[in-house]
Amino acid sequence: MAEILFPALFVLLALGVPVAFAMAISVFVALSFGSSYPSLVVVKEMFTGLDSFPLLAVPFFILAAEIMTGGAVTLAILRLAQSLVGHLKGGLGHANVLSSAMFAGISGSALADAAGPGSMMIKMMEKGGYDRPYAGALTMASAVVGPIIPPSITMIIYAMQDQHVSVGSLFMAGVLPGLLITGLVMAANARVSHLRGYVSGEAMPPLAEILRIAVYAVPALLLILLIVGGIRFGIFTPTEASVIAVFYALVVGMFVYRSLRIRDLPAIILRAALVAGAVLLILGAARAFAWVLIIEGLPQFLAQTIISWDLSPIVFLLAVNLLLLVFGLFMDPLPGVMILVPILAPISLALGIDPNHFAILVIVNLTFGLCTPPVGSLIFVVASTANLRPSALIREMPPFFLALAAALLLITFVPVLSTWLPGVSGF
Structure with missing residues (x-):
């Protein structure tokens, strides 16, 4: 069936069929022409993939992010970021870049980062004298930390595929790599700003003003501490944390910032339901796709073949980087995790690679694919938000591709970036 499955998938993706439908249809075609299994198996496996208690965290985290991304919360984060670095x-x-890193602790999504504070920053940067395509490219590059700094939907899905890691350990493992990516993207922006003469016309605010802005933003930023701290100390599970995050977001939005009203909730719930539905549809289709690979024995065959090559851990990680970067050109992170992790994670464990280190490597690689052509979702989200052609954004990306590549190499060769914080946190 694999000889039918993959060509069908690539043809459908090339025709522009959405990823979820492309995977489900390719499984249906493979079963119809390459096996004796009934086509109903596709639906059965999709439902099986979604029949999971930990998976309930996905729609609740999405709903919490939708509630928290109201105008007052977003503006509070933008004002804090601008007060800290706007004078440079x-x-x-x-x-x-800094606001995207802060917002990542609320949304857990690269697309939400780009569409939320990113869209507002593009307008502010254009008014400040920046080229709009450059502002859009910077927004794309900075938004990739969304699934890396906790909470992260991608990490929840990864933990469901690999029993050697937990959601809590992955949340802690993503903090330092996320901050590293943020710092390197800021360094790339500093270099380009020096070459092009992008200067700030603002003076550094007084310390008292910075403190006042920071205090105003604290309720929004406390969400990440609530989630990670609660999971770390065993107060609640990741699924329970997602529900608590919704109630916290409601309290903050209605009683702290007072930007959320009861009549706003139906529209917010509808948006969250649409996003969650799209995510869960992708996960269900990926489950059916992975099922075909498993019954074909492909994961076991690849694992035995790669282990027989007797690769060193470093060579294996470099090969995985190359594989995932190519895979990320055509596939979103969530189906990538569901399809590839069951194949690659056991091999990495057999080679003595720390599971948290390997998990972050996989997640970072696949997340970078969101801003690479031809199907990078961030390209189209930012192009739509900023009213730009995708080609204009891609032309501005080389400095940020170099920054992201440097981050990836550091994460690969310095495992302590991914393992130190989970270790000291007791995971």
């Missing part, structure tokens, strides 16, 4: 050369660009 390329300050508005730095504020864009």
